[in-house]
Amino acid sequence: MKTLEGLFEALMNYELFRRLFIWVLVLVVLLTLLSYIKKKVLRNAVHSDNKYKIVKAVNVLKYILIVSAFLFVFSDKLGNVGITLGLASAGIAFALQAVIISIAGWLSIMTTGQIKVGQRVKIGDITGDIIDIGVIKTTLMEVGAWVNGDLYNGRITEISNSFVFNAPIQNYSGHYPFLWDEIRIPLRTESDFHLARKIFVEVTNEVCGLYAEASKKTWEKMQGKFLIENASVEPSVTLMFDENWITFTIRFVVDYKKRRSTKDLLFTRILDEINKQDTIGIATAAMEIKNTT
Numbered sequence: 001m002k003t004l005e006g007l008f009e010a011l012m013n014y015e016l017f018r019r020l021f022i023w024v025l026v027l028v029v030l031l032t033l034l035s036y037i038k039k040k041v042l043r044n045a046v047h048s049d050n051k052y053k054i055v056k057a058v059n060v061l062k063y064i065l066i067v068s069a070f071l072f073v074f075s076d077k078l079g080n081v082g083i084t085l086g087l088a089s090a091g092i093a094f095a096l097q098a099v100i101i102s103i104a105g106w107l108s109i110m111t112t113g114q115i116k117v118g119q120r121v122k123i124g125d126i127t128g129d130i131i132d133i134g135v136i137k138t139t140l141m142e143v144g145a146w147v148n149g150d151l152y153n154g155r156i157t158e159i160s161n162s163f164v165f166n167a168p169i170q171n172y173s174g175h176y177p178f179l180w181d182e183i184r185i186p187l188r189t190e191s192d193f194h195l196a197r198k199i200f201v202e203v204t205n206e207v208c209g210l211y212a213e214a215s216k217k218t219w220e221k222m223q224g225k226f227l228i229e230n231a232s233v234e235p236s237v238t239l240m241f242d243e244n245w246i247t248f249t250i251r252f253v254v255d256y257k258k259r260r261s262t263k264d265l266l267f268t269r270i271l272d273e274i275n276k277q278d279t280i281g282i283a284t285a286a287m288e289i290k291n292t293t
Contacts, residue, residue: 030065034058098162102136105161109133115169120150120256122170123163137161149260172256175222178215178233181259182251183266185282192279193246197237199280200250203269204235207262208252215253245283 038058115121120129128140137158147153172179187196215233222228235252254262274280
């Protein structure tokens with residue numbers, strides 16, 4: 001025991017060790033306090049989005065405390081090596097310019113809030129839901145690609161945060177979490193198109209009416225922020241025809257994550273209603289041959 005005490009006293013006589021010991025001691029106190037505050041705040045946080053932001057903020061603050069404590073303890077020793085550090089910093093900045101741009105992109109994301117965790121975005125050619133925003137990279141759970149529709153394909157992609165400055169960002173769920181979509185229904189030319197229109201309007205309102213109401217309220221809020229027109233978000237049914245068939249286009253507003261399921265429900269309900277009618281028939285490009293004998 002006396003040997004260890006003597007060794008510690010001997011080491012404390014060295015200024016570098018003494019400063020390192022003080023630095024570690026300060027870090028232990030600060031990080032313990034930070035950990036206690038983090039647990040307290042997380043316990044009171046309700047939404048997962050808030051918890052995620054708290055964890056991210058604490059991690060960044062942790063690195064700031066480490067560097068700040070080091071500069072505080074060794075501040076009087078750093079003045080003599082200022083020129084050397086300046087030259088070294090210039091070299092490091094040149095070598096790590098990609099990293100520095102990524103960090104600048106992260107700062108831009110954090111301060112502007114242009115994208116957030118949980119939002120669906122398209123960055124360049126990649127579409128997906130943001131599952132993490134790191135200091136260097138943003139992580140996406142991809143949708144689409146070889147999978148039809150807006151469904152996850154299982155691929156997780158990391159993108160350097162420098163995309164903020166050099167790639168277009170298309171946000172599916174930022175200010176307006178709805179999308180306009182449409183389906184086309186071809187009918188035979190002898191079909192009762194007046195009845196067909198009535199059925200399509202009723203079915204579309206039944207399936208997409210709630211989306212239209214929620215979308216209208218969101219659109220009105222957006223008009224207070226942006227210079228945009230008062231667009232119609234109600235479902236619409238329009239008709240075209242040629243020598244082959246009559247084509248109805250059904251346009252509707254839908255939640256950005258429910259395009260595929262909504263189309264499935266619309267097609268199912270429309271086919272159910274058409275099958276009840278003798279005067280409405282689906283047109284096909286196949287030739288029908290009937291035996292009249």
